[in-house]
Amino acid sequence: MRRLPVSIVVLLGVLLAFGIAALLAPWIVPHDPLRQSLLLRLKPPGTVDPRQGLFALGTDDLGRDLLSRILYGARASFAVAILSVAVSLAVGVSLGLAAGWFRSWTATIAMRLVDTMLSIPAILLAVLTVAVIGPGFLDLVLVLGLTRWPRYTRVAYASTLQVASMPFIQASEMAGAGAVRLLSRHVLPNIAGPLLVVATSEFGLMILFEAGLSFLGLGIQPPAPSWGSILSAGRQYVERAWWLTVFPGIGLFALVVCVNLLGDLLRDQLDPRSARR
Amino acid sequence: MTRSFTGPALEVEDLVLSIGGAPVVDGIGFAVQPGEVLALVGESGCGKSLTAQAAIRLLPGAVERQRGRILLDGDDLYAMRERDVRRLRGRRISMIFQEPQAALDPLSTVGAQVAEATGLRGRAARDAVLAMLTEVGISDPARRIAQYPFELSGGMAQRVMIATALIARPAILIADEPTTALDVTIQAQILQLLRRLAAERGTAILLITHDMGVVADIADRVAVMYAGRIAETGRVDRVFAAPAHPYTALLLAALPRLTDVPKSELAVIAGQVPLPQHFSPACRFADRCPLVGERCRAERPPLADRGDGQLSACWHADHVGSIAA
Numbered sequence: 001m002r003r004l005p006v007s008i009v010v011l012l013g014v015l016l017a018f019g020i021a022a023l024l025a026p027w028i029v030p031h032d033p034l035r036q037s038l039l040l041r042l043k044p045p046g047t048v049d050p051r052q053g054l055f056a057l058g059t060d061d062l063g064r065d066l067l068s069r070i071l072y073g074a075r076a077s078f079a080v081a082i083l084s085v086a087v088s089l090a091v092g093v094s095l096g097l098a099a100g101w102f103r104s105w106t107a108t109i110a111m112r113l114v115d116t117m118l119s120i121p122a123i124l125l126a127v128l129t130v131a132v133i134g135p136g137f138l139d140l141v142l143v144l145g146l147t148r149w150p151r152y153t154r155v156a157y158a159s160t161l162q163v164a165s166m167p168f169i170q171a172s173e174m175a176g177a178g179a180v181r182l183l184s185r186h187v188l189p190n191i192a193g194p195l196l197v198v199a200t201s202e203f204g205l206m207i208l209f210e211a212g213l214s215f216l217g218l219g220i221q222p223p224a225p226s227w228g229s230i231l232s233a234g235r236q237y238v239e240r241a242w243w244l245t246v247f248p249g250i251g252l253f254a255l256v257v258c259v260n261l262l263g264d265l266l267r268d269q270l271d272p273r274s275a276r277r
Numbered sequence: 278m279t280r281s282f283t284g285p286a287l288e289v290e291d292l293v294l295s296i297g298g299a300p301v302v303d304g305i306g307f308a309v310q311p312g313e314v315l316a317l318v319g320e321s322g323c324g325k326s327l328t329a330q331a332a333i334r335l336l337p338g339a340v341e342r343q344r345g346r347i348l349l350d351g352d353d354l355y356a357m358r359e360r361d362v363r364r365l366r367g368r369r370i371s372m373i374f375q376e377p378q379a380a381l382d383p384l385s386t387v388g389a390q391v392a393e394a395t396g397l398r399g400r401a402a403r404d405a406v407l408a409m410l411t412e413v414g415i416s417d418p419a420r421r422i423a424q425y426p427f428e429l430s431g432g433m434a435q436r437v438m439i440a441t442a443l444i445a446r447p448a449i450l451i452a453d454e455p456t457t458a459l460d461v462t463i464q465a466q467i468l469q470l471l472r473r474l475a476a477e478r479g480t481a482i483l484l485i486t487h488d489m490g491v492v493a494d495i496a497d498r499v500a501v502m503y504a505g506r507i508a509e510t511g512r513v514d515r516v517f518a519a520p521a522h523p524y525t526a527l528l529l530a531a532l533p534r535l536t537d538v539p540k541s542e543l544a545v546i547a548g549q550v551p552l553p554q555h556f557s558p559a560c561r562f563a564d565r566c567p568l569v570g571e572r573c574r575a576e577r578p579p580l581a582d583r584g585d586g587q588l589s590a591c592w593h594a595d596h597v598g599s600i601a602a
Contacts (some may be wrong), residue, residue: 167379174333175394175441176367190386 008269010113011262018255022074029055029068033225037063042241058243060233068227076226080140080219081206085199087145089152093195096156097183100165109243111157114150122147123209130218140219144209148202155198159191193270197263204259211252227252282350286311286481287332287370289443292345294327294336299553300343302327303505309449309481314472316484316492316513318528319502323552325485328502329451333372334362334482342582348450367394371442375454377434381426388422394445409440414470432463436470443474451479456491468495489532493517495536498586501525504561505548507580512586521589523566526597560592567600569594 004012040049047055055065077264099110111248129143163169164187169222172186204263213219214228222229227248285308294302302324309315319325330336332347334354346518347354349370354362371394374380381390391409403422410418413436417565426434435455442450452471456464461560474493475482484496492499492513499525500510509522524546531544548565557563563573572592591597 004368167374167376168382170335171372171438171441172382172393174335174366174372175392176363176365178363186382186385190382216555 008265011258014258022078024167025071025075031065031068033068033072057247059228060244070251072225073227076220077207077210080210081203083141084144084206085203088149089199092149093156096153099162100157100160114153117150135160135218135221144206151198155194155225158193163187163190197267200263204256209258279590284351288348290346293343295341295343296339301505301553307500309483311481312475312479312483314475314496316496316499318492323502324505325502329485332372368445369446369447369549370449373438373442373455375457380438382427387424391405391441409444413440431459435467440461451483453485509589515587521583521594521597522591523597524562526600568596
């Protein structure tokens with residue numbers, strides 16, 4: 001095995017830290033993210049309350065601890081992003097594999113469907129769908145998952161076409177492997193690299209979409225914390241309480257930058273030609 | 278598998294394949310007995326690889342089977358359902374190819390690929406793979422099981438392919454130019470290995486090649502193809518000693534020999550193979566043949582018995598001796 005470059009290890013480390021913080025939020029938060037206190041409204045970062053202790057990142061307009069809310073918000077972001085990437089990956093890759101393997105009319109239908117989906121702005125479709133079926137965690141995952149699959153289909157289709165014509169696929173076919181076995185054991189592993197790169201960049205996008213929809217009030221519903229809704233609420237107090245927009249903003253920015261850089265590095269690793277450009 | 282059928286392992290009867298109406302394979306027939314190596318020889322485009330693909334029922338989409346039967350241990354391959362044919366591949370009929378490195382999945386270990394046709398898992402699979410790898414003479418087989426194709430040399434990769442093809446004890450192995458991508462010393466080893474495995478396991482081998490040297494090394498019988506038809510067939514020693522078709526005679530004469538004067542001109546067969554669209558209904562070799570006569574351009578010569586199992590499709594088979602080198 002080749003050793004991973006330092007940059008990838010660092011980025012993976014940062015992502016892992018975010019992930020662990022999100023996963024362990026219920027056990028590591030200093031305060032209940034939903035507990036309101038009118039006496040502690042809009043306190044700046046570092047405020048120490050004699051009874052409740054330290055509010056490291058300050059409090060919001062309802063006196064809730066910002067750090068706790070950001071940690072819980074990260075949980076929501078990760079959950080939505082992971083699940084919706086999984087949904088779109090499953091849908092997109094199966095369609096792309098089928099199109100690349102069976103070709104002819106299967107490919108025509110699949111790729112025209114992709115063209116159709118790509119001609120509709122995903123965020124608009126998501127807004128529309130949420131507006132119709134109503135907001136909520138599961139709806140959000142499904143809406144994002146079912147609008148963001150076409151990129152996987154394109155990549156999977158092109159890679160499958162390429163891999164399917166290779167001698168080792170014919171060899172397996174002549175050794176008696178059926179379509180399911182060929183696709184799952186021989187084609188899929190050989191096209192996983194480019195799909196992983198797409199999935200990484202989509203993961204970053206999903207985090208942004210979740211924040212965006214929640215910001216618009218179409219995603220995670222209050223009082224449950226989400227970076228989008230924290231930002232949205234903090235917007236009204238941006239002159240009096242800067243910390244309400246700056247900290248979740250930094251979190252969102254750092255996470256998405258990390259994910260995107262990781263995606264670029266992975267692409268360079270998996271396709272050495274693009275690194276030299 | 279224990280064989281109850283006593284006829285040929287593979288029999289091809291009157292096979293006609295066409296691409297866009299042009300008959301690229303035109304009435305080929307042959308049989309391979311268990312333990313026998315039959316070489317199908319011919320130049321590029323004569324239809325030998327298509328015949329092999331037809332024999333495993335995996336023809337490219339553009340090729341149409343007009344006629345003909347493929348009998349595998351007596352069972353008609355084209356009378357079966359696709360699902361049943363798939364179960365036969367790798368188990369009763371296997372194939373190995375020209376580029377062993379490319380024919381192995383780069384992301385699967387040697388062990389996983391060799392085990393694929395057995396359907397076994399875990400310990401049993403490992404034992405079977407280890408035994409098979411030992412049988413094909415790979416050095417350090419226990420270590421190879423966990424290796425990936427990029428860690429193998431060409432010769433080793435071809436041995437792995439052979440192990441993959443033979444592990445389920447098929448009745449017939451089709452070897453499509455198995456040594457073309459290998460250097461000559463490795464080629465000799467691989468041919469010897471195939472020869473030995475055919476004899477030990479009673480596997481019939483259909484060897485597709487363009488190399489007369491390979492034929493002489495390994496085959497029991499040879500079928501020389503020209504422009505989609507069999508020109509001549511018979512035991513290798515017979516055909517090489519006394520070819521009964523001018524094409525065979527000229528092919529043999531074209532082989533460079535160590536006794537040739539250095540840098541002297543190589544013998545060639547004048548002219549080119551006709552395109553399938555231009556195949557003549559009479560003798561297709563007529564335009565390049567030194568013995569050509571009136572009848573050759575008018576009538577198709579049948580495969581006629583020359584005695585001792587040698588068959589030749591030539592009107593002037595008796596005079597072929599006069600053009601031998």
